[in-house]
Amino acid sequence: MGVLKKQIAVLAGDGIGPEVCREAIKVLEAIGERFGHAFTFNHQLMGACAIEASGTPLPEHTLEACLEADAILMGAIGDPKYDNDPTAKVRPEQGLLRLRKSLGLFANIRPVTAYQVLLQHSPLKNDRIEGADMLFFRELTGGIYFGEKGRNADGSAYDHCTYSREEISRIAHLAFQSAEGRRHKLTLVDKANVLETSRLWREVVKEIAPAYPSVVVEYLFVDNAAMQLILNPRQFDVILTENMFGDILSDEASVIAGSLGLLPSASVGVHTALFEPIHGSYPQAAGKGIANPIATILSAAMLLEHFALKQEAELVREAVQHALDNKILTPELNSKAPYTTEQVGSFIACYVKEGA
Amino acid sequence: MGVLKKQIAVLAGDGIGPEVCREAIKVLEAIGERFGHAFTFNHQLMGACAIEASGTPLPEHTLEACLEADAILMGAIGDPKYDNDPTAKVRPEQGLLRLRKSLGLFANIRPVTAYQVLLQHSPLKNDRIEGADMLFFRELTGGIYFGEKGRNADGSAYDHCTYSREEISRIAHLAFQSAEGRRHKLTLVDKANVLETSRLWREVVKEIAPAYPSVVVEYLFVDNAAMQLILNPRQFDVILTENMFGDILSDEASVIAGSLGLLPSASVGVHTALFEPIHGSYPQAAGKGIANPIATILSAAMLLEHFALKQEAELVREAVQHALDNKILTPELNSKAPYTTEQVGSFIACYVKEGA
Ligand SMILES: [Mg+2]
Ligand SMILES: [Mg+2]
Numbered sequence: 001m002g003v004l005k006k007q008i009a010v011l012a013g014d015g016i017g018p019e020v021c022r023e024a025i026k027v028l029e030a031i032g033e034r035f036g037h038a039f040t041f042n043h044q045l046m047g048a049c050a051i052e053a054s055g056t057p058l059p060e061h062t063l064e065a066c067l068e069a070d071a072i073l074m075g076a077i078g079d080p081k082y083d084n085d086p087t088a089k090v091r092p093e094q095g096l097l098r099l100r101k102s103l104g105l106f107a108n109i110r111p112v113t114a115y116q117v118l119l120q121h122s123p124l125k126n127d128r129i130e131g132a133d134m135l136f137f138r139e140l141t142g143g144i145y146f147g148e149k150g151r152n153a154d155g156s157a158y159d160h161c162t163y164s165r166e167e168i169s170r171i172a173h174l175a176f177q178s179a180e181g182r183r184h185k186l187t188l189v190d191k192a193n194v195l196e197t198s199r200l201w202r203e204v205v206k207e208i209a210p211a212y213p214s215v216v217v218e219y220l221f222v223d224n225a226a227m228q229l230i231l232n233p234r235q236f237d238v239i240l241t242e243n244m245f246g247d248i249l250s251d252e253a254s255v256i257a258g259s260l261g262l263l264p265s266a267s268v269g270v271h272t273a274l275f276e277p278i279h280g281s282y283p284q285a286a287g288k289g290i291a292n293p294i295a296t297i298l299s300a301a302m303l304l305e306h307f308a309l310k311q312e313a314e315l316v317r318e319a320v321q322h323a324l325d326n327k328i329l330t331p332e333l334n335s336k337a338p339y340t341t342e343q344v345g346s347f348i349a350c351y352v353k354e355g356a
Numbered sequence: 357m358g359v360l361k362k363q364i365a366v367l368a369g370d371g372i373g374p375e376v377c378r379e380a381i382k383v384l385e386a387i388g389e390r391f392g393h394a395f396t397f398n399h400q401l402m403g404a405c406a407i408e409a410s411g412t413p414l415p416e417h418t419l420e421a422c423l424e425a426d427a428i429l430m431g432a433i434g435d436p437k438y439d440n441d442p443t444a445k446v447r448p449e450q451g452l453l454r455l456r457k458s459l460g461l462f463a464n465i466r467p468v469t470a471y472q473v474l475l476q477h478s479p480l481k482n483d484r485i486e487g488a489d490m491l492f493f494r495e496l497t498g499g500i501y502f503g504e505k506g507r508n509a510d511g512s513a514y515d516h517c518t519y520s521r522e523e524i525s526r527i528a529h530l531a532f533q534s535a536e537g538r539r540h541k542l543t544l545v546d547k548a549n550v551l552e553t554s555r556l557w558r559e560v561v562k563e564i565a566p567a568y569p570s571v572v573v574e575y576l577f578v579d580n581a582a583m584q585l586i587l588n589p590r591q592f593d594v595i596l597t598e599n600m601f602g603d604i605l606s607d608e609a610s611v612i613a614g615s616l617g618l619l620p621s622a623s624v625g626v627h628t629a630l631f632e633p634i635h636g637s638y639p640q641a642a643g644k645g646i647a648n649p650i651a652t653i654l655s656a657a658m659l660l661e662h663f664a665l666k667q668e669a670e671l672v673r674e675a676v677q678h679a680l681d682n683k684i685l686t687p688e689l690n691s692k693a694p695y696t697t698e699q700v701g702s703f704i705a706c707y708v709k710e711g712a
Contacts, residue, residue, distance in 0.1 A: 123586045124480060151556075162512055162514045164511065196515050200513035219439075227607050
C-alpha cells in the first residue's frame with residue numbers, strides 16, 4: 001500500500017472529548033510520519049459546544065466538513081444540563097442523531113473484547129468473562145429513536161417505531177459478512193413474541209441466511225439477551241439488533257469487559273464512516289488529565305482499517321497492548337501509579353513511531 | 357388477624373409451571389393449617405396448555421375465575437414451538453398480555469435480593485453483588501407492547517408506544533409509597549434525551565415527587581441503567597420504569613442475584629393481584645423433579661402479604677431461608693447433593709407447619 005492523502009474531520013465535542021481526540025490525532029500523526037501518509041485534520045464543533053457557539057448542536061458548516069472528509073473522528077458529546085431539563089428544545093444528542101441520519105450511518109459496529117490484563121476490573125467473575133469476544137451490529141438510523149413522536153390532545157405522549165425490509169437487510173448483510181470472517185455465528189436479538197417490527201427482523205434475517213451457509217443463526221429475545229450477556233458472554237460472536245435494543249445491550253456488554261475506556265466503535269453508512277469511543281463526555285473529568293484515551297486511539301485504528309491500512313491499524317493495536325502490558329494507564333485502571341491522558345497517548349504514539 | 361377464607365385461582369401453565377405451583381400450594385396449605393385459614397384453590401388453564409385444550413391461550417372461563425378470585429397464583433407459560441414461528445397467529449404470551457390488561461394489572465413488582473448463600477452462584481464478583489437489594493416497579497399494561505402494530509403497504513412494520521399521564525402517575529405513586537418504607541430512594545429509568553414518552557414519565561414523576569419529601573429521586577437513561585446494574589447494583593433501592601425497559605432491566609438484574617429460581621413477583625392492579633415466579637416454563641426441565649420451587653413459594657409469600665397476613669408471609673420467608681441455610685436445594689444450586697422439587701417444597705411446608 002503506497003502513501004495516502006486523507007482528510008479527517010474531527011468532532012472533538014464536549015467534556016473529555018477534546019482531550020482524548022488530541023491523543024488519537026497524535027497517534028495518527030505518528031502513523032503518518034512512520035509510513036509517509038499525509039493526514040490532515042479539520043476540526044469542527046458539534047454537541048453542547050456547538051449549541052453554546054451557534055445555538056445549534058450540528059451547524060451546517062460541520063455537516064459539510066463531514067461530507068467532504070474521507071472519514072470522521074469523534075470524541076464525545078453531551079452535557080448534564082440538557083439531560084435533566086425535559087423542556088429543553090435544543091439538545092446535544094440531536095446533533096448526533098441528525099449527523100447519523102445525514103451521513104447515512106446506518107450501522108454501528110462495536111467490538112467488546114475481554115482484555116486479559118483487565119479481568120480484575122470486570123464486575124464479572126473472571127471465569128465468566130475470560131475469552132469473551134463479541135461484535136455488535138446495531139442499526140443506527142431507524143426504529144423508535146427516529147420515529148414520529150409528540151403529544152396528543154389528551155396530554156399523552158407517543159413514539160412510533162418503524163422498520164423497512166431495506167433498513168434491516170443492509171445491516172444484516174454486513175453482519176453476516178463479518179460473521180463469515182469470525183466464528184461463524186450470528187445472534188439476532190429481537191422481541192418477536194410481542195413486536196411486529198421484531199417479527200419483520202426475523203423474517204428478513206431468515207430470508208438472507210441461506211446466502212451465508214457457513215453462518216449459524218440464533219434468535220434471542222431482548223430480555224433473555226440482557227441475561228445471557230452476563231451469564232455466559234463467551235457464547236456470542238456477532239450480535240445483530242435494532243437501534244434501541246443495540247443501545248441498551250451494547251452498553252451492558254461494554255461494562256463486562258472491565259473498562260469503557262478501552263472500547264472503540266465505527267459507524268458506517270452510505271456516504272462515509274465515523275469513528276468514536278463508546279464512552280460519554282464525562283464533564284466532571286474534563287481538563288483533569290485523567291481521561292483514558294485508549295478507546296479513541298483504538299477507534300483511530302478502526303479508521304485506519306477503513307482506509308485499508310491494515311498494517312498501520314495492527315501497529316496501533318500492538319502499541320495499545322504494549323501500554324496495557326506495561327500498565328501505562330490512567331487512574332481508573334492503575335490507581336497506584338497512574339499516568340495522565342497525555343502520557344498514555346505519548347507512550348502509544350512513541351511506540352508507533354519507533355517501536356518498543 | 358383472625359381466620360380468613362380466601363379463594364385463589366391457580367394458573368399452573370406450561371413446562372415446569374404445574375410442578376412449582378404444586379409446592380407453593382403445599383406451603384399455603386401448611387399456612388392455612390397452622391393459622392386456621394381456609395384457602396381454596398381453583399385450577400384453570402392458560403398458555404400453551406390452554407391453546408392445546410381449547411385453541412385460545414386465555415379461555416373465557418379462566419378469565420372469569422381470575423376475576424372472581426381473591427388473588428391469582430401463576431406458574432409459568434410458554435412453549436418454544438410458538439417462539440420460533442413468526443407466522444404463528446396464536447401464542448401463549450398473548451394470554452398473559454390479555455390477562456394483565458383484563459385484570460388491570462398495571463404494576464409488576466419484583467424484588468431482587470442477593471442471598472448470602474448464593475453469592476458464589478452470581479456471575480458478578482461477590483464484592484459487587486453483596487448486599488444488593490432492589491425493588492422494581494415495571495409498568496405492565498402500556499407502552500409499545502400494547503400499542504397499535506402492523507404492516508404498511510410498502511412491507512414495513514410498525515409498533516406504536518403511547519403513555520398517558522394517568523398510566524404513569526398510578527404506578528409512580530405505588531413506587532414512591534414503597535420507597536418511603538425502604539431506603540427512601542427512587543430511580544426513574546427512561547430515555548428522556550430521545551423519547552417523548554420518556555419525557556412525559558419525567559414530567560409526571562417530577563410533579564409527584566414533592567408529595568413524598570423523604571424520597572430522593574434519581575433519573576437514569578436506560579442504557580446507563582443497564583450498565584449501572586452490573587457495575588454497582590447496591591446503589592439501587594426502588595427502580596421505576598416503563599413496560600419494555602422494565603422487561604429488559606428486571607431480567608438483567610435477576611441474574612446478578614445468582615438464581616432466577618429464587619425470585620418472586622407480584623402484579624397488582626385495579627381488580628385483583630397476581631403472583632408468579634419470574635422464571636420461564638423451561639419445558640426441557642418439565643417432569644424431571646429438578647425445577648426450583650422457591651421462587652413460586654416466595655411469590656405465595658407476597659400473596660399472603662397482599663392478604664395482610666404479615667406474620668404468615670414472614671414465616672414462609674423464614675422457612676425458605678432455613679432451606680437455603682441447610683442446602684435443601686435443587687440441582688442448579690446444589691449439584692453435589694441435590695433435592696427434588698417435591699423434597700424442597702415439603703421441607704419448607706414442614707417448617708411452616710411445625711417450625712425447625
Ligand atoms: Mg448508549
Ligand atoms: Mg422478560
